Amino acid sequence: MGRRPPLGDSHEECGARVTEFGGWTMPVRFDSIRAEHAAVREAAGKFDVSHMSELVVRGPDAAALTERLVSCAVGPLAPGEAAYGAVTDDQGVMLDDTVVYRRPDADGHPDYLLIPNAGHDTEATDRAERVRATHGLDATVENATERFGMVAVQGPDATDLVADVVTGGSDLGALDRFEATMASVADVDCWVARTGYTGEAGVEIVCPWAATAVVWDALDCPPCGLGARDTLRLEMGYLLSGEEFDPETKPRTPFEAGIDFAVDLETPFVGRDALIDATDPEKRLRGLRLLDRGVPRHGYLVLVDGDEVGHVTSGTMSPTLGDPIALAYLSRPHRAPGTDVAVEVRGDPVSARVVNTPFLDR
Amino acid sequence: MTIDYPDDLLYRDSHEWLTTDEPRRVGVSDFAQDELGDVVFVELPEPGDPLAAGDAFGVIESIKAVSDLYSPVDGEVVAANEALFDRPELVNEDPYGDGWLLKVEVATEGDLLSAEDYQGLVA
Numbered sequence: 001m002g003r004r005p006p007l008g009d010s011h012e013e014c015g016a017r018v019t020e021f022g023g024w025t026m027p028v029r030f031d032s033i034r035a036e037h038a039a040v041r042e043a044a045g046k047f048d049v050s051h052m053s054e055l056v057v058r059g060p061d062a063a064a065l066t067e068r069l070v071s072c073a074v075g076p077l078a079p080g081e082a083a084y085g086a087v088t089d090d091q092g093v094m095l096d097d098t099v100v101y102r103r104p105d106a107d108g109h110p111d112y113l114l115i116p117n118a119g120h121d122t123e124a125t126d127r128a129e130r131v132r133a134t135h136g137l138d139a140t141v142e143n144a145t146e147r148f149g150m151v152a153v154q155g156p157d158a159t160d161l162v163a164d165v166v167t168g169g170s171d172l173g174a175l176d177r178f179e180a181t182m183a184s185v186a187d188v189d190c191w192v193a194r195t196g197y198t199g200e201a202g203v204e205i206v207c208p209w210a211a212t213a214v215v216w217d218a219l220d221c222p223p224c225g226l227g228a229r230d231t232l233r234l235e236m237g238y239l240l241s242g243e244e245f246d247p248e249t250k251p252r253t254p255f256e257a258g259i260d261f262a263v264d265l266e267t268p269f270v271g272r273d274a275l276i277d278a279t280d281p282e283k284r285l286r287g288l289r290l291l292d293r294g295v296p297r298h299g300y301l302v303l304v305d306g307d308e309v310g311h312v313t314s315g316t317m318s319p320t321l322g323d324p325i326a327l328a329y330l331s332r333p334h335r336a337p338g339t340d341v342a343v344e345v346r347g348d349p350v351s352a353r354v355v356n357t358p359f360l361d362r
Numbered sequence: 363m364t365i366d367y368p369d370d371l372l373y374r375d376s377h378e379w380l381t382t383d384e385p386r387r388v389g390v391s392d393f394a395q396d397e398l399g400d401v402v403f404v405e406l407p408e409p410g411d412p413l414a415a416g417d418a419f420g421v422i423e424s425i426k427a428v429s430d431l432y433s434p435v436d437g438e439v440v441a442a443n444e445a446l447f448d449r450p451e452l453v454n455e456d457p458y459g460d461g462w463l464l465k466v467e468v469a470t471e472g473d474l475l476s477a478e479d480y481q482g483l484v485a
Contacts, residue, residue, distance in 0.1 A: 032399060034451075319400075319425070
């Protein structure tokens with residue numbers, strides 16, 4: 001058994017099927033992935049994402065440290081603002097991706113909350129401490145992963161649904177995407193952010209570990225598991241750590257992964273010097289839509305005229321589109337939208353077309 | 363949700379069922395469809411194709427999983443349920459009815475279990 005989220009018992013009681021993910025035992029589905037997926041696209045669903053890591057950086061040099069840890073611009077963030085960035089090594093290879101939130105100042109100093117992927121918390125903390133030491137910075141680094149629970153509420157009705165249980169203070173309706181605020185949710189003090197991993201409107205709520213159940217139970221919408229979270233993110237072309245990038249098995253830069261918008265080369269992040277001349281890489285992540293029957297899966301080959309030109313990093317039958325979709329790294333001659341390729345499904349080539357992501361208009 | 367194990371069917375330990383009356387049909391059990399979750403793709407053989415008991419004859423895929431289908435009989439395919447090509451979810455909705463996979467001509471049955479024994483195996 002892996003690490004258990006604060007809602008572990010509750011998930012068990014309601015019969016959720018669980019899976020090991022990033023070292024955590026997490027619900028993969030409560031009902032049916034298709035039903036959970038549809039709830040989020042059409043109304044709202046709630047996800048226990050307490051397996052995500054939390055790293056808190058604060059102190060006089062918190063900004064100087066955080067901007068070295070992530071590829072996005074940290075300096076311009078005001079309290080209550082957020083940005084998405086890559087975490088890269090000194091070769092520019094992606095180790096992780098994370099949202100960075102600037103929370104209200106603490107003791108007159110900036111306070112940043114980073115959300116590394118599940119199971120990356122120790123590594124992210126160690127790395128932050130190393131960077132701090134290298135540059136002699138004055139900031140504290142806290143691995144707060146087991147101090148916070150995290151619940152995502154996503155879907156067109158999600159923000160209203162959460163606003164209904166906000167018992168004090170903030171007007172969530174006034175938040176734009178990538179803005180956040182402290183709010184009292186069912187009388188629990190939470191950090192509520194207009195962020196998510198589904199392409200829908202909604203919020204992510206970071207709450208005290210022990211109060212996660214209070215927040216969860218107050219949210220009147222179907223619980224959704226990691227299965228639907230994966231199909232929802234894949235329809236948007238969002239990256240999944242371990243699938244689209246992995247420093248050991250799939251070393252990719254942010255430019256290869258297509259998150260150019262998350263890289264500010266004017267900032268001093270680790271990996272910046274290697275990436276400055278790598279902004280137009282040979283391979284880039286692209287979407288594929290299969291034109292015939294078949295379900296593309298991780299690792300399946302992408303072929304052009306029978307020759308291997310890449311492989312699928314993630315694939316599924318899109319519940320929203322009813323068509324098979326995939327992501328794959330493709331080199332320059334094969335990556336233009338509209339290019340005809342094939343995906344080898346159990347030995348047989350299935351026709352496919354290169355498309356831009358997201359697969360859905362959102 | 364309760365799982366059904368109709369007692370007029372025979373079962374393979376790999377979760378396929380076989381009718382005992384004509385026309386002989388093959389499908390996957392309620393237990394199997396529940397374990398798989400939403401079925402999104404089914405690959406089936408064509409009429410006339412031979413079947414060998416215990417050999418893979420097709421593939422069933424849910425959103426998360428890919429599983430081989432194993433033949434409960436030696437024999438031949440009479441028909442494949444083409445409705446599943448457009449509506450694979452029929453396997454979830456009605457695994458012993460509209461979600462059937464094949465009609466088969468049975469030469470010899472493989473090693474099959476009663477409903478009670480199958481339920482004892484999986485439940």
